[in-house]
Amino acid sequence: MQDKVVFVSVSGGKDSTLCLALALEKYRGTGTPVVALFCDTGWEHELTYRYIETLEEFFSIKIHKLVGIPLPELIKKKKIFPSPRRRFCTRSCKTVPTYKFYESIYFSFPFKVAEVWQGIRRDESISRRRTEEYTLQPFQKTRYGESFPFALSYRYPILNLTEKEVFKELEKRGIPINPLYQQGFKRVGCYPCFLSKKDIIQVIQRALEGDRFASKRLGEMQLLDNSVQGRLHIDYSLKELIEKAKKKHELSKRMLTLPFVEV
The missing domain is CATH 3.40.50.620 (HUPs)
Structure with missing residues (x-):
């Protein structure tokens, strides 16, 4: 043994x-x-x-x-x-x-x-x-x-x-890391974790930006949301999370279009 x-x-x-x-x-x-x-x-x-x-x-x-x-x-x-x-x-x-x-x-x-x-x-x-x-x-x-x-x-x-x-x-040690970290994700297990409002919003934001896999996952969340009672996140419905992601997305777009001012 x-x-x-x-x-x-x-x-x-x-x-x-x-x-x-x-x-x-x-x-x-x-x-x-x-x-x-x-x-x-x-x-x-x-x-x-x-x-x-x-x-x-x-x-x-x-x-x-x-x-x-x-x-x-x-x-x-x-x-x-x-x-x-x-x-x-x-x-x-x-x-x-x-x-x-x-x-x-x-x-x-x-x-x-x-x-x-x-x-x-x-x-x-x-x-x-x-x-x-x-x-x-x-x-x-x-x-x-x-x-x-x-x-x-x-x-x-x-x-x-x-x-x-x-x-x-x-x-x-020269060990490669999960590419998701380089995309700004703090955690990479489950995409997204249903317990994390931040993770869910981040996936929705990436979907709004045209990310193929994030768009697919958002569609899957919408199907689940339509077939299951209760909120997708303990504090927020999927609709509310999408609205939060849209606001963040619009804010980031405005920040990108602000003129550069030399000080």
Whole structure:
């Protein structure tokens, strides 16, 4: 039986990418397998899918792609949009497929400990400031009620890094970043995240500017909005978000046409 397997959840974002790099640096050549996995929510940007392939080539590894219920189908099934109190998207699209993957690996390649590396940083939010590493012993239940015949040891190797430091570490290693960052996006998981007003508005703005993929995604949001009760975002309807995006779009156009004045 293998003593330990290291699982790294890769989202296509900067934090999880650095986690993968650090895990490979620590364990490559030691006999401890590092297994990278990407949870496909069915709601990612096409550039993120390409970026995952770029990482496979850069690190010379296979990133296992896990697919649960695609997010649009899940929303239609639930007949409601995700919210801070109803984060069924994370549970169904990421947690459940991930746990199933751990079990499938175990039953074909038994191990004692699953070391789970995640790109969580304390400066991301108030709730994450209290994050600490922990271990669940074999058959000890997770917060969702599952238990496994192996220990789950959660590790957060970049917990105390800032966003700027993460980008610096990636640059130092010559690791490419997701092109969405270069387009001004602060986060790249799910396109857009239904919990983020800013993300939704940014996608709508890009659609107004003629971006092909953003226009497609806006159309998909409109179809979902027409088929599901309740607001697309907890505080705003899609119509209100579109109006906000239009105002931002018009403001940016006016700023571009202002004359240059030498001082």
